[in-house]
Amino acid sequence: MAKILVTGGAGYIGSHMAEMLGEVGHKVVVLDNLKSGKANAVLSAELIVADLANQAYLDAVFAQYKFDAVMHFAGLIQVGESVIYPDKYYQNNVAAGLNLLNVVKKFAVKNFIFSSTAAVYGEPKYVPIDTKHALFPVNPYGKSKLMFEQILADYGNAFGLRSICLRYFNAAGADPLARIGENHNPETHLIPLVLRAACSEDGSIKVFGNDYNTSDGSCVRDYIHVVDLCSAHLLALDALLSGAKSNVYNLGNGKGYTVFEVIKAAEKVTGRSIKFEIHGRRAGDPAVLVADAERTIKELNWQPQYPDLETIIKHAWQWEKKRFANE
Ligand code: UFG
Numbered sequence: 001m002a003k004i005l006v007t008g009g010a011g012y013i014g015s016h017m018a019e020m021l022g023e024v025g026h027k028v029v030v031l032d033n034l035k036s037g038k039a040n041a042v043l044s045a046e047l048i049v050a051d052l053a054n055q056a057y058l059d060a061v062f063a064q065y066k067f068d069a070v071m072h073f074a075g076l077i078q079v080g081e082s083v084i085y086p087d088k089y090y091q092n093n094v095a096a097g098l099n100l101l102n103v104v105k106k107f108a109v110k111n112f113i114f115s116s117t118a119a120v121y122g123e124p125k126y127v128p129i130d131t132k133h134a135l136f137p138v139n140p141y142g143k144s145k146l147m148f149e150q151i152l153a154d155y156g157n158a159f160g161l162r163s164i165c166l167r168y169f170n171a172a173g174a175d176p177l178a179r180i181g182e183n184h185n186p187e188t189h190l191i192p193l194v195l196r197a198a199c200s201e202d203g204s205i206k207v208f209g210n211d212y213n214t215s216d217g218s219c220v221r222d223y224i225h226v227v228d229l230c231s232a233h234l235l236a237l238d239a240l241l242s243g244a245k246s247n248v249y250n251l252g253n254g255k256g257y258t259v260f261e262v263i264k265a266a267e268k269v270t271g272r273s274i275k276f277e278i279h280g281r282r283a284g285d286p287a288v289l290v291a292d293a294e295r296t297i298k299e300l301n302w303q304p305q306y307p308d309l310e311t312i313i314k315h316a317w318q319w320e321k322k323r324f325a326n327e
Helices: 012-023 055-065 079-084 086-106 140-159 190-199 226-241 259-270 294-300 309-326
Strands: 003-007 027-032 046-049 069-072 111-117 162-168 170-172 204-208 223-225 247-251 275-279
Touching: 003 012, 003 055, 012 027, 012 069, 012 226, 027 055, 055 086, 069 086, 069 226, 079 086, 079 140, 086 140, 111 140, 111 226, 140 162, 162 226, 170 226, 170 309, 190 204, 190 259, 190 309, 204 259, 223 226, 223 309, 226 247, 226 294, 247 294, 259 309
Parallel strands: 003 027, 003 069, 027 046, 069 111, 111 162, 162 247, 170 223, 204 275
Antiparallel strands: none
8 A cells, every 4th residue: 555645636537546546555645726626526535625836735745644656637738728828837737846846855755647648749740659759849738748747857867756757648538437527617628528519409519620631621539538547547656666767658549539430429329419510620739649559558568448439438428417417
């Protein structure tokens, strides 16, 4: 059993992670400011409501728990918003993260897992994208995540902090028991929006662009089940706790689906017809993002359990139905 701090553990991915860590027997403390996270998404871990900007408070938490590892999920995630308010992104994703790292250093925590993103690659030069691909993020969100990866590497060299950065492609799906799931406000992600369109009589999904150079003209993305993301984090944690060196891995299934394929799969899963409207391209969207995660599979011994798009959508659908029933 290890003592793990999960920052952002009341958010979408962090809440699934906190639960999985508890299930395998770790002591889990979630730290979340609840600005976008939800207290009721923390199913069984201990929840501390605090902001990473409050360094004195972080000191007290670290002194009390003596963590073996930190998993850092807290951060802002909207690409479009990051272009309008870069200050918010550098403040939250870099400066607040640095506060956390200073406490990590002070209390000599040596293992750190960071929630990074495919956005660090920018416009792909080739697909599938492996971790050797050039790093040219094209928006402040991706830049803030890359800066933090670089800070971690420097802390590793100077202070012996070992870190694993996990670059997510498109996280989707929900807890298979529908206890927790995706709940952003505003929601900008394709699968929850498609499912909401399926729920409403007159709702429709906007398709951002049908003139890309892809099989049907819409963008291609690599959707990865949130449970599979979390299982990779668990393997990364085991690796670090057994002395593995710092590393960077991609998390994706290596298979892309167009927006129209996602809509079709959602129609099959929900048994409803889903209306769509064609809109112009969304600024900053690459045509195709697909991961090469072969190294993750080999080195971490990662085996995604739910690579199938319909299963990903089915779990998201079970969660959406439950959420709407409770609203
Ligand atoms: N899309 C639509 N209509 C919508 C929403 C999305 O057509 O209403 C399209 C987008 O244009 C894109 C695809 O559906 O082609 C997926 O869009 P999402 O917003 O669900 O996800 P992104 O690929 O934009 O973003 C994901 C992560 C980000 C990360 C980014 C890396 O959610 O955190 O990949 O590029 F930064």
